[in-house]
Structures are given as structure tokens and as C-alpha cells.
Amino acid sequence: MGAEMRYAEDFAPGDTFDLGSVEVTADELLAFAAEFDPQPFHLGEEFGERHGFGGLIASGWHTAAMFQRLYVDGLLSGAAVAASPGVDELRWFSPVRPGDVLRGTATVVGGPGPSLSRPDCSVLRHRCELTDTSGRPVFRMTLHVLFRKRPREEANA
Template identity: 55%
Template sequence: MRYYEDIEVGETREFGEYHVTKEEVLEFAGQYDPQPFHTDEAAAEDSAFGELVASGWHTAAMCMRMLVDGPIQDRASMGARGVDELRWKRPVKPGDTLSVRTEIVDKRVSESDPTRGYVDSKLEGINQDGDVVISWIGLGMIARRPDDAEE
């Protein structure tokens, strides 16, 4: 288990592999973001994208899944305080394969609760061509090692 004290600013990781399917794009959009360029191939051809594309929220969810299956699973995660600077940089299409790159950009001990630390991480979702398709700064909360938190 990695605690707050084990995480260093500047630390980077690349991980994950998520294959985007047309069925999943249509299902997610139908449930959560039913705009025509996410739900209807013919309508999407006449859109600014020119083809069916995944919802940006779906892209975020796919990256979140890789994050949970990646570094979060071995951290003493206590959830998050939010997300800053969310950007959809390029459309994600059925057939794309996504991966994730993270960098720790800041960390500090909570002033109100010394048993937790705040760890801010930049996340970039990357497609098979190496293009960044989404980015955000995750505002994580990580438990401090019990002996260190008492000091």
C-alpha cells in the first residue's frame, strides 16, 4: 500500500489499455449524453465531427476506470476533492485504444486533518496515435502512514 509519504511530486506513470467499441459509445450516450453525434451514425456524419464520437463524459469514465485499475488500487486513497482543468482535446471514436499518463504535480498535508494528505495529479488520456484526447487535474486525498500522521 502506498501512503501519502510514498508519493513524490514529479512522479509519472503510463498505464492501461482500453478498447473503445461502437456498442459502448452508443449505450453510454443513450443513457447519459444523448446528443445525435454520440447516438446516431447518420446524424454524426453531418456534425462537426463527421462521424460517431464518444461523449467526453464517457471518455472521462474510461480513463477513470484505468486510473482505478492502475495507481489508485495500490494507494491508500480516501477519494477526491474534485477535478480541475477538465479538457476534451480530441474526439474519441469507436475503434480507438486509450491509455493513461499521470504526473504528480503537488502534495501537501491537510491542515484540518493530519491523517490525510492532498495529492494533485495531472491525468492525460492518450489514443493509439499518441494524441492527448482528455486531460484534468485530479485533487486526490491519500491517507498518511499511521505512524507519520501522529507526529
């Protein structure tokens, strides 16, 4: 679609979007944990060892935030997105560690369907996933997203 804006009608079940990748760094992992999730196993190697994780691991919320950045840059920035009414089935499958390279994908698994609260929008469901360097899933969620419908003047052009 190039630089064209993507509207609700431009998505169909089965469409999969490669969102790119992000390398996990120890400095970012520690900074996020110190500010938002200061559990011991997110704050140092020795704590991660003591808690049975085999070393330092990322907060699951940091993992979700890394996905969100890929999702915005790789899909939402070129779309007529309005909001998200929620998430289903958020899962973390295995620890994320410094040096991991995470790859993001979003697959349309439902919609577009009518929005009950926004007649100018449709609801889509995306299965969102991060895989690690070896290709194993480390994070998955089903995200409900409101996308604006194509404006009538563009639809009739």
C-alpha cells in the same frame, strides 16, 4: 512497490504512472450515450456526420469514465486513497471514436501537502491524461486526491 500499500508519502512530484489502455467500442459508446449523454452526435454515425464530427464520437463524460477505470485499476487499487475534493482544468482535445485505443497516465504535479479537513491525509495533485492511438492527447485534467498518511506504527517500524 509490488503488493505494498502506497501512502501519501510514497508519491513525489514528477512520478508518472502508466495506467494501461482501453479500446473504445461502438457498442459501449452507444450504450453510455443512450443512458447518460443522449446528444445526437453520440447516438449514431449519421448524426455525427451531420454535426460536423465525421462520424460517431464518444461523449466526453464517457471518455472521463474510461480514464477513471484505468486510474482505479492502475493506481488507486493499490493506494490508501481517501477521496477526491475536486478537479481542475478538465479538457477534451479531440473526438474519441470507436476503434481508438486510449492510454492513460497520471503524473504527480503537486504535493503531498496538508489536508485542511483531514489531518490523517495529505493532498496530491495528479495531471491525468488519455492519449489516442497516434499518441495525441484527447483528455486531460488535474485531479486533487486525498491519500492517507502512513500509519504511525508502520512509519516507526
